[in-house]
Structures are given as structure tokens and as C-alpha cells.
Amino acid sequence: MDVVNGTFTYHRVGQGLFFSGKVKFNSAEFNFVYDCGSESFKQIKSRIDNFIGTLPENNEYKKKSLNLLIISHFHADHVNGLDYLLDKVKVDTVIIPYISPKELLLYAMANTGEGGNYYELLSNPFKYLINKGVEKIIVIGRGDGGGDDFNFPNIPSEPNTESFNYDKQGDDTKLKDQLFNEYGIKNEELEKKIIPKSHSGYSRSFGIYLFRFFNVRKSIEGPEDLIGIFKEKKLEKCLSQELGIKKLDISILKDDKILEELTKKTDNKFKKCYENSFGEEKLNLTSLVLFNMPLLKERDNCEISMRLCPNIFLCCCPHKIFYKSCCEENCGHFLTGDADLKNSAIFNEFKTHYDKVLDKSLIFQLPHHGSEKNWNSEIKEYLSNNKFFVASAGINNKYNHPSRSVISEIASDGKCPIFVNEQNWFKFDIETRY
Secondary structure (H helix, E strand, O other), rough: OOEEEEEEEEOOOEEEEEEEEEEEEEEEEEEEEEEEEEOOOOOOHHHHHHOOOOEEEEOOOOEEEEEEEEOOOOOHHOOOHHHHHHHHHHEEEEEOOOOOHHHHHHHHHOOOOOOOOOOHHHOOOOHHHHHHOOOEEEEEOOOOOOOOOOOOOOOOOOOOOOOOOOOEEEHHHHHHHHHHHHHHHOOHHHHHHHEEEEEEEEEEEEEEEEEEEEEEEOOOOOOHHHHHHHHHHHHHHHHHHHHHOEEEOHHHOOOOOHHHHHHHOOHHHHHHHHHHHHHHOOOOOOEEEEEEEEEEOOOOEEEEEEEEEOOOOOOOOOOEEEEEOOOOEEEEEOOOOOOOOOOOHHHHHHHHOOOOHHEEEEEOHHHHOOHHOOOOOOHHHHHHOOOEEEEEEEOOOOOOOOHHHHHHHHHHHOEEEEEEOOOEEEEEEEEEEE
């Protein structure tokens, strides 16, 4: 009998998100990361150093090897560890949602005062990632809102040796043209590295570990969002008055004077204009959701255990095992980034897209660090078998994440809220037999 072991960890980074997964089959292993950031660079750097020690060596590049990196969106508290990670690790594949140049520019204005190469990443994510040695970039476009007739794939009689296969991920030819037009990607070599896909279909690891994506995007353009258009016009006017910027264009991130202003910690004119236009809350435009789970041949051939490390100040940090059970068919896991599931249109698309897996979820990451503004009470109804809801946020953060009302609602419904922060990390292991 073949055994596939999976180990999955929400790392303690405070206000941010850093999640990693390791799937092992015999001597082969598949390692992936979903988001890598924190408002405390000290926290994310320390967690990355610990994580790197768990990765296999890539002898060709004299670095550690990471199979897959998934970026939900480009807020600094989800990506500001990337520069450090990519300098230390050879990454095969990166998956990102489609994001327009204008959206990236808004991310830059919402995240002023950042260091490192954050604004270089935003000025052209494709060039940045390829220069960091990434082999291929899969860009997930937005679906049409009508679902994709997903059916669970046939489960092989035994796991195969393909660490990650995205052949069944839907194609998006319109997105290809859009990417090339907006980012000027003409070189044949780059075209081979940048792969447009839709969020329909699925990808798999070892033939038995399922990945399903969903590009949640709240547009600020078009007649459906007149308030967003008004705020954008207000921003343009402020930037023109304060900085002499006449047009919102991503090329301004290559201007040294602009970068100097963006990186200022105090008296930042970009921050002033952004907050006067959009308010103090960061604008959540796009977030790539990931559902993942092992495909089971037999309901009783899977076991899951969960552990919480509750105190970093103990000399020996014991694992507290608080859940161990047969998976049956319900061992799925949702990673949601900062998805705005309170928005009824987005939530309806989310439900339609994931209709056939919602009842298979056991663990659900609360979007936007457990913010009340991204929470939808209907989630509990559709995730009928989900027992654990995870919020990754900082202790005593200024945003009041996770929301007390959200945590109270989850707990009062007999579910288990889990708070990952600077002190607590959360880990679960899945053993699947074939």
C-alpha cells in the first residue's frame, strides 16, 4: 500500500500570512507556499529561515528547492518576504492572479514606506520574478461567473511521480493578449515562461493532490462601480496637485523621485492622497483563492491530525494535539488571502465555482485576517462540514483583526476559531493510503 503524507503550516508571522505545504510520496516530495509576508519583516525573515531548512537541495543552483509559490495578491503584508525567499530558494513555478497595471499602482500607493524591492515587484511582477530565477509564471484569469462544470478527476490506482501538473487548468487566450499588450511581453523566451490560464479546471500533485483556484477580483472600473470611479478620479486630482502626476501609469514606479516619496515613512504625499480618496482601509482589489485536498479512493483511507504551538517562550515548545480523526471525504482546505466574500456578487461566484467541494472543506482561512468587512455569515451554511476557521493576524494590531464578532459567531455555532499570530502557529498533517 502506498502512503502519501502531507504537512501543512500556518507560520507565526503576526499581521500577515505565510502558509506552506509539503506532500511526500516515497522519496519524492512537493513543496509549496501560499503568500509570504508580514508587517514585521523581522518576523517573516525568521520564519523563512526556519522554513528553508525543511526544503531539499537543488544541486544545480546550489540552493534549496521550492516547487510552487502562490501569491494571492500584492499587499505588502502578503508579499514583502518574497525578495528574501527568492534570494535563498530556487522556485520552479509561481502562480499569480491577473492584475492590471493600474491595480498594481494602487497597491503601491496603499503600501507606502515599504523597503526592499517591493516597488520593483509592483512595477513589473513578470520581469521581477524571472530575474529572480523563476522557471515559469502561471497567471490565473477571472472566470465568467457561470461555473466550470467541475467534476472530480479519476483517481489513479497509485500516486505518480509528477510533482505538479497543470494540464487540466483551463486556458485563457484572451488573457494572453491582454498580458502582452499591457506589459509589453513580446520576447519569445518570455512568452514560454508566462502561461495564461483560467481558474476553471484543476491542477494536481503526484496525481492525487487537488488544487482548485478562484480569481476573486473586485473591479474599480466600469458602470457597476461608480463609487470606485469617483474615488479614482479624486485620487488623480490629488496626485496632480501634490506631486504633479497627470496620469496614473505603472511607469511612474520607475521614477527615482516617485520611489523616494513612496518609501518615506512619514509625511508621505502618496499615502495622504490614497487615504483622502479611499479611506484608511487598504483597497482589496484581487485575491486568488486556493482549495486543496487529497483525492481519496476509500473514505477510511485518510487520517488527519492538527497541532497548535501555543507559546514561543517555552524552552521546549510541545505540540498540543487537539484534533485527530479519520478524514473520510472531508479534509479539504481553503486559503482565501484577502478575498472580499462579504461582497454578494463575489460570494455568489465563489459558491458557484466551488459548488462541488464546499461540503468537503474541513479548514477555512478567514479572509483578510478575520476582518468583519470580508466575512459573510452564509459561509458557515455552505461549508457544512468545516470545523476550523483560521485567522492569521498580529496580537493587538491596529485593525482589530480578527474581528471579535466574527470569532464569536464561529464559536457560538460550535466551530473552532484558531488565531495564528506572533506566538501561535498552526500545523496539520494528512496521511492518505492508496
